[in-house]
Amino acid sequence: MNRFFFAPSLCVRRALAVLGLAALVVWSLPAQASRIKDVASVQGVRTNQLTGYGLVVGLDGTGDQTNQMPYVGQTLNNYLQQLGITLPPGANFQPKNVAAVLVTAQLPAFARPGQAIDVTVSSIGNAKSLRGGTLISTPLRGVDGEIYALAQGNLLVGGAGASAGGSSVTVNHLGVGRIPGGGQVERTVPTPLLLGETVDLNLNASDFQTARRVAESINSAMGEGTAQALDGRLVRVRAPIDPNSRIAFLADIEELPLELPRPVARVIVNSRTGSVVMNQAVTLGAAAVAHGNLSVSISSTPLVSQPEPFAPPGAQTVVTERADIQISQEGGALIKLEASAQLSEVVKALNALGATPQDLVAILQAMRAAGALKAELEVI
Numbered sequence: 001m002n003r004f005f006f007a008p009s010l011c012v013r014r015a016l017a018v019l020g021l022a023a024l025v026v027w028s029l030p031a032q033a034s035r036i037k038d039v040a041s042v043q044g045v046r047t048n049q050l051t052g053y054g055l056v057v058g059l060d061g062t063g064d065q066t067n068q069m070p071y072v073g074q075t076l077n078n079y080l081q082q083l084g085i086t087l088p089p090g091a092n093f094q095p096k097n098v099a100a101v102l103v104t105a106q107l108p109a110f111a112r113p114g115q116a117i118d119v120t121v122s123s124i125g126n127a128k129s130l131r132g133g134t135l136i137s138t139p140l141r142g143v144d145g146e147i148y149a150l151a152q153g154n155l156l157v158g159g160a161g162a163s164a165g166g167s168s169v170t171v172n173h174l175g176v177g178r179i180p181g182g183g184q185v186e187r188t189v190p191t192p193l194l195l196g197e198t199v200d201l202n203l204n205a206s207d208f209q210t211a212r213r214v215a216e217s218i219n220s221a222m223g224e225g226t227a228q229a230l231d232g233r234l235v236r237v238r239a240p241i242d243p244n245s246r247i248a249f250l251a252d253i254e255e256l257p258l259e260l261p262r263p264v265a266r267v268i269v270n271s272r273t274g275s276v277v278m279n280q281a282v283t284l285g286a287a288a289v290a291h292g293n294l295s296v297s298i299s300s301t302p303l304v305s306q307p308e309p310f311a312p313p314g315a316q317t318v319v320t321e322r323a324d325i326q327i328s329q330e331g332g333a334l335i336k337l338e339a340s341a342q343l344s345e346v347v348k349a350l351n352a353l354g355a356t357p358q359d360l361v362a363i364l365q366a367m368r369a370a371g372a373l374k375a376e377l378e379v380i
Contacts, residue, residue: 034258218235
C-alpha cells in the first residue's frame with residue numbers, strides 16, 4: 001500500500017484559510033518511526049503537585065491510637081467545633097476509628113473548576129489499616145499555599161488484613177488508599193501557552209542531534225524559519241497568535257514524523273539489586289577477562305575450661321572460643337572476548353563469562369576502565 005505524506009506550507013495554509021477551506025494533513029508513519037510529541041513537550045504545559053492534611057473516619061477499630069498521637073484528637077476536635085459541637089473541658093476523647101492522613105494529588109494542565117481528579121491518601125500515624133474508611137472534606141494546596149482542589153470520598157485499599165490472639169496476617173499495604181475522582185478542582189493554574197509569538201519545546205533528553213532534527217522537521221513542514229534549535233534541549237517555534245490557530249498548529253507539529261539519532265551508548269547498573277540494563281548502542285572491544293570468586297569463612301567453636309582437681313580456691317569454669325578462618329578462591333580461566341558491534345553479540349560475550357549479576361557489575365566497571373566497554377557506565 002502506498003504511503004502518503006502531505007504537509008502544506010505556511011503560505012498554502014493562509015491561502016486555504018482565505019478560501020474557507022481546511023488543510024488536510026495526513027501523516028503515515030513507519031512502524032518504528034517516532035513523532036515530535038514522543039521526544040518533546042510544550043514548555044509550561046505540566047502538572048502541579050497538591051497536598052493536604054485530613055482525617056479518615058469510619059475505620060473498624062484500626063485507626064490511630066490517639067493517646068500516642070494527640071494531634072489526631074485535636075484535629076477531630078477542631079473539625080467538630082466547625083460543625084457547632086463543643087466538647088466539655090477535660091473530656092477523654094480517644095476514638096479508634098479515626099486516622100490522620102496526608103492527601104496528595106496532581107493537578108493536570110488546563111484543569112478547570114469542577115473537574116474531578118484522583119487523590120492518594122496515606123496514613124501518617126500508627127493506624128493499622130485504612131480499609132473501609134472515608135476521607136472527610138480536605139483542602140488541597142499548592143506550593144503557594146492557595147487551595148486548588150477539595151478531596152473527599154471512600155477509600156479503595158488494595159489489601160486485606162486480620163488479627164486474633166496475637167497473630168496477624170496482612171496482604172499488601174494497608175496504610176495507603178486511593179479515591180478515583182475524589183478530588184474536585186476549585187481553581188485553575190494559568191499557563192504561558194497563549195502568550196507571546198513563540199512556543200518553546202523542551203526535549204525529554206538533552207541531545208543536540210535530536211534538537212536539530214526536530215527543528216528541521218518543523219521547518220520542512222511549516223516553512224523555513226518556523227523553528228530554531230537554541231541548545232540541546234530547547235527548540236523555539238514561531239506560532240500563530242490566534243488561540244484556535246495556535247492549538248491547531250501545535251497539534252500538527254506534535255504529529256510530525258521524526259527520525260531519531262543513534263542513542264548514546266549507556267549501561268545502567270542498579271547497585272542495590274544487581275540489575276544491569278544496556279541499550280542497543282553498547283559495543284565491546286576485544287579483551288581478555290578472568291574472573292574468580294574469593295570467599296572468607298569464619299567459624300567459632302565454644303570451649304569450656306574447668307578447674308583441675310585440687311585446684312586452688314577461687315578457680316572458676318571459663319568459657320572460651322576458638323576461631324577458625326578459611327580463605328578459598330575459585331580459579332577463573334582467562335576468556336577472550338571478541339569485538340562485538342551488536343547488542344546480541346555483547347550479551348552472548350558477557351554470558352560466556354558465567355558471572356552472576358553482582359559479579360557482572362564489577363566486571364563491567366573493570367572493562368570500562370580498561371577501555372573495552374564502549375559505553376557510559378551509570379550506577380543508580
